[in-house]
Each structure stands twice: as structure tokens, then as C-alpha cells.
Amino acid sequence: MDEKKYAKLEQGMSPKTPLVRNMVFAFLTGGTICLIGQFISLFYMSFFDFTERTASNPTVATMIFIAMLLTGFGLYKKIGQFGGAGSAVPITGFSNAVVSAAIEHKSEGYVLGVGGNMFKLAGSVILFGVFSAFAVALIKTILVKLGVVSW
């Protein structure tokens, strides 16, 4: 039996990823997380002196804090298994990636363990996030200079 033949057989027999189900669940989970974020944002606007724009900072911090607690209590991985991309894409997913790595490597000490491995998963998000922001800003700057669009 060669590799191609086996790949075909394997694909025929292995359970398919339920794409539609995953998408619906991801939509619901991501939507719910954002809805909670919206309420927190509203809370900061109505009870503190934050505008819609400045309220995003404390909101993000609160969401990260909540996700950190959920990760520590072992609940976030359950949300992740249920919601897939819906729980990975919002800022809470980023928090989960950082905190889970930190918990995991605590046994190796604070400097080499927690410090050295905390951004094991999230590091690439930071790197490519910054890089793509740079690339997009560069393109926009060029377009503005050429007079195609305005700021």
C-alpha cells in the first residue's frame, strides 16, 4: 500500500471536522465574548470618566483579567474546545495563550521558566501583529502621499 492510496483511505474513514457546527459555535462564542466586552465598556463609560475611545483600555485589561482567571481555573480550555476560533481570536484568547504557558512553565522557576516561556505561543502574535501593522501603515502612507486616499 503506498502513501497516496492510504491517504485516500484515511480521509474516507476518519471523522470529518464538522465545519458548519464549528463556525456557528465560533460565531456564538466570539459574539458572546464581544458582547461581554461591550457591557464592560459601557460600564466604564457610565460610571467613570472614559469616552468610547478611552474606555477600550480598561475594557481590554478587564477582559484579559477575566480570561486569566478562567484559564487558571481550567475553564478556558473548555470554552476553547466548544468555541474554537471564537475564543481564540478575541483578546481573551491572547491572554489564555500567555497565561497557560506561564502556568505550564512555573515548575522551571520564574526567570527561565515563566519569563522565558510566557510568550512561547503569543510571541509570534506580537511579532507578526507589529509587522503587519507596519506594512499596512506603510501602504497607507504611500497612498496618502500619492493622493489616492486621505487619512
Place this chain on the structure above:
Amino acid sequence: MNKVKEEKAYCEKMEGTRIRKVVMLFFTLILLSGCSWNEIRSYDGANGESEKAQELFTNDNRVVSAATIFHEDEVVAGISLKAFSRFKKDKIEKELKKELEKQYPDREVTISADSKIWMEANKLIDSDEKKDIDKTIKKLKSLLKEET
């Protein structure tokens, strides 16, 4: 066949717990949003100057609701926009500001689509105490200047 059954059982189990909660949340949201003010309103002491502003906001179909305050030589307007117009918030703000400045050439115009301003302006209109109006306007203007 077995897999399908398992899938179904899993979904049903989840339905019982989470979907119901999500649906409940949506309903409360709809209820809540039904309670907010959806009108163009203004407050201008006793000068009767607000008509032009009222007209401007009513005729602009991108504006869902607005709260305008006239006080001494200030005009502060908090507006809330339709969902998709919010992406062009800055542009619309600039446009409306120009219009207002044309209508009220001798006044200092502050206009914002930020919902905080809209909320505070509404609160001010609703409250009976108009003494702190100076303070509030000053605070709102400083809030708008704040960077991130």
C-alpha cells in the same frame, strides 16, 4: 452512523446549557436597547436658538439621535450614528461641525459621535439641576481632548 448520533447527543447536551443562556442574553439586549432615547433633542436655556440645529440633525438620516446643549457661547452636541455610518465617524463629525459653525458663527461648536458625550448630554438635559452646566461642558471638552 454512530458518530452522527454521538454528535447529536453532544449538541443536544450543549443546547440545554449554553445556547439557552446565549438566547436569554440576546433577549435582554433587545429589551435594553428598546429603552434608550431615540430622538433629536436639545437644551438652550431660553433663547430659542436650537431650531436650526434640530433641523440639521433631523434631516441627516445618518444620525439616529442627538442631544445638543446651548450654553453661553458654547454649543455641545452628542450624536449617535447608525451602525454602519459609525465607520465614517470622523468624517461625519467634521461635516456636521462645519454646518453648525455656519449656522452659529459666533459660538464655539463641539460635536462628537462618541457615545460618552451623547450619554452625558442627555443626562444634562434630563436633570433639573442646570447649575453645573459650566463644569460639565468643561469636563466633556477635556475628555474629548484625551488621547487613548
Place this chain on the structure above:
Amino acid sequence: MVRKGLLTFKTMPSIATTGVTAGPLEKQSPFSDQFDKIYDDERCDTKTNEHAHAKMMEDACMIALSKVDANPSDADYLLIGDLVNQMTPSNFSATTLAIPYIGMFSACATSISTTIMAALLTEMGMSKYAVAGASSQHNAVERQFRYPIEYGAQKPETAQWTVTAAGVAVVTPQKKGTPSITCATIGTAVDLGMTDPLNMGAAMAPAAADTLYRHLKGHQTKESDYDCIMTGDLGKSGFEIYKKLAGNKGIQITENFRDAGAEFYGDDPLFLAGASGAGCSASVYFSEVIGKMMKGEYQRVLLIATGALLSPLSFQQKDTIPCIAHAVELTMK
């Protein structure tokens, strides 16, 4: 007689006793009442997961030896292995037990490869008590091969759950009333180009089918001669593929085909395709199977343990997953 990878034991070494320990999550396994010791704490009250891993192995060895009234100092060889880097948990338990030690790695097939080695040493008359076995600890192993434990990644239905369990067998010269090792087959590494570490069942199935076919042909037996043909940790999806592949080779698939990984956690959807890990086959073989043989329910069984020989580095470099399967035949007379 020299034959490619096929071993026959004329003296028929016995599996005198076994010892199985497991973590708290394994309480819900249908086999849990046959385990000798179940810890209430997933770290067995030690500081790290790796220490817990070593302690589980140690305790399993002590329990198995105590059942034949032996001390670690009476044992001649310790043949154990696990999945952690350089097998440190096994190394640490070997230090504590102080039995002459050979660490063996065949990934999740370690339970059978060590049993075969122990049987060989016994066959040659060089061992009276040889302790063979394997263990795995969920947290310690998952962090090696996958994401951090608490990371919320969505796993596909083919993914398996590494068990927290250790299983050892004490292999002695032929002893009445205990299952004896009659023959065995050393597997060849099979690689059919599978690369997904979250679908190891599919990668390992061809190796299992190949070893089963070679064992039946080489030892001139039929699938119907066995009361049970049990694979190690193919999981639900891999088990189906394995049965299909075996069927294609002309082997009759019956109710007697079982898979330890698929059965380990029952039908709980939380564990997706089922259990995996070196401790999975070891704990089920050395509790459920040996137990049924002692009770006389099984007369003759074929145990095939499968292992995926990958490392975190190899799959990140997009290499394929070579797999191995070793088989051992036990009879009860």
C-alpha cells in the same frame, strides 16, 4: 530457528504478577476497579508533574513485586520507559528502586517491547524476576508534544488524551497458574506519510495491521485462535482504519478485536477519540487482560501495542510520523 523478527519462547516465561497505578481522572475508566492504586492528586502529592510520573512508576513496580513477596533487591532487571525527554521519570524511578536498569523507548508500544525483552532475558535463564512496563502522565507528556495544558485550542475528533497511568508486569520463569508468554513479533517501523500529531490513530493503524498480519502468518495461527486481539492506543478513529486494513489483508474481523485506547474512557465525548500514551496499553493489558486470563475468561490473547515515533521537533519540521507495533502472545494453561 532464525526468523525475521519472530520470536518463540520454548520455556514459556510467565507474567507472575502485575501492578497498575493511575491518576484521579482515570477513576471514570471502566477498568478503574482493576487498577491497584488510584491517586487522588494528579501530581501524587509531589511538586512537579515529572516527579508524579516517576512516583507512579515506582509505586507500580513496588506493588507488582510485593504481590510475589519480593523486594526490589530481589529483582534482576528493570525494563521500563516513558515518553518524556530522555525518559527522566523512568530514570528517577530506577534510581530509587536500584534494580539493574535498561531504559527502553518505543513510544506507546513500550509496554510490549519491554515485556518481550524481559521474556528474552528469562528465556536465556539470566533472569528470575524481570520487571517490565511503561507509564505516562497526562500533564508531563502533553506539554512535550502539544500546547500548554490550559491553552484553549480546539482539538479535532481524532485527537487522543494521554492517560495518567503506569503498568508493570513481573516476568518470571514458567510458573503454574499464571499467563505465559509463548511467542512475540517485533514490528517494523511503518510510515505511510501521515503528518498530523492530532490524528495519531491513523498514523499507527498501518503498523498495527502489518504486525498483526506478520504475527499470524509467521507463527501460523489464525485470528480465530485468539479469545482477544487487543491493540494499544489506536483510538476510536484509528481502530476503524486498522480493522479495515486488516480486513483488506484477508483477516476476519470479529468481536474479539479490541482497542485499549478506544475503551479506556468509555464513551465520554470529552476525550474525543479515546486514550493514548505509553501508560494506556500498559495499564489495560496488565489489569483487564491479565485479570481475565487469571479468571479463565481468556485462554489465548494477542496483544499489539502501537507507538508513534515522533518528537515535537520532527513534526514541527513537517516530517512524517513513523510508527511501530510490537505483538506478544499470551496463553493460560
